[in-house]
Amino acid sequence: AQKITQTQPGMFVQEKEAVTLDCTYDTSDQSYGLFWYKQPSSGEMIFLIYQGSYDEQNATEGRYSLNFQKARKSANLVISASQLGDSAMYFCAMSKTSYDKVIFGPGTSLSVIP
Amino acid sequence: DTAVSQTPKYLVTQMGNDKSIKCEQNLGHDTMYWYKQDSKKFLKIMFSYNNKELIINETVPNRFSPKSPDKAHLNLHINSLELGDSAVYFCASSPTDRANYGYTFGSGTRLTVV
Numbered sequence: 001a002q003k004i005t006q007t008q009p010g011m012f013v014q015e016k017e018a019v020t021l022d023c024t025y026d027t028s029d030q031s032y033g034l035f036w037y038k039q040p041s042s043g044e045m046i047f048l049i050y051q052g053s054y055d056e057q058n059a060t061e062g063r064y065s066l067n068f069q070k071a072r073k074s075a076n077l078v079i080s081a082s083q084l085g086d087s088a089m090y091f092c093a094m095s096k097t098s099y100d101k102v103i104f105g106p107g108t109s110l111s112v113i114p
Numbered sequence: 115d116t117a118v119s120q121t122p123k124y125l126v127t128q129m130g131n132d133k134s135i136k137c138e139q140n141l142g143h144d145t146m147y148w149y150k151q152d153s154k155k156f157l158k159i160m161f162s163y164n165n166k167e168l169i170i171n172e173t174v175p176n177r178f179s180p181k182s183p184d185k186a187h188l189n190l191h192i193n194s195l196e197l198g199d200s201a202v203y204f205c206a207s208s209p210t211d212r213a214n215y216g217y218t219f220g221s222g223t224r225l226t227v228v
Binding site for chain 2: 035037039043044045046047048050089091100101102103104106107
C-alpha cells in the first residue's frame with residue numbers, strides 16, 4: 001500500500017528565505033507520480049508541482065522546486081524567496097497511474113514571518 | 115469563469131437529514147473525484163468517475179452515493195447524516211492522462227451536522 005509521510009507538522013521561515021518541506025513516501029510500484037498542493041487559510045486546494053518517477057531532472061515551477069531522491073523515496077518541496085502569501089498548509093501526494101487515486105500526506109503548516 | 119464549482123459552499127443540517135452537494139467542471143476533463151477533509155486536515159478519497167463510470171469507490175458508508183449524469187457533473191448525495199459526517203468535501207477533476215497536470219479542486223463544501 002502507498003503511504004506519504006510529512007514529519008513537520010509546522011514550520012516557520014523568515015520572509016525572503018528559502019524553506020524545505022519534507023516528504024517521504026512508500027510504494028512498491030515502479031511507476032508513480034508525486035505532487036505538491038497548497039491550501040491557504042481560505043481553504044482552496046492549489047496544485048503546485050509534479051514529479052514523475054521516471055523523470056531524471058527535478059521538477060521546477062517558478063519559486064517551487066521538487067528535490068526528488070528516488071532511492072531515498074523522498075520528494076521534498078523547496079520554496080525559494082518566501083513571501084507572506086506562502087503561509088499555508090502544504091500537502092505532498094502521490095498516485096500510481098493516471099486513473100488511480102491520489103493519496104495525500106498529513107500536511108505541513110508553513111508560516112512566513114515578516 | 116470558475117473551473118470546478120461546488121454548491122453549496124456551506125451546509126448546516128440536523129442529524130438524520132438527507133443532503134446533496136453538486137459539482138460541475140467546465141475544463142473538459144474526463145475524470146472527477148470526491149475527497150473528504152476531516153477536522154485534522156487529512157484528505158481522503160471517496161469516489162472517482164471517469165466519463166460517467168465509477169472507477170474508484172473507497173470504503174465509504176452506503177449512505178454516501180455519488181451520481182454522474184455526464185462527464186462534467188459529479189454530485190454527492192448523503193442519506194441519514196451523522197455527526198461524524200461533518201467535514202469539508204472537495205470535488206476535483208483531472209484529464210484522463212493526468213501526468214503532470216494535477217487535480218483542479220473546487221472550493222469545497224463545509225458540511226456541519228448538528
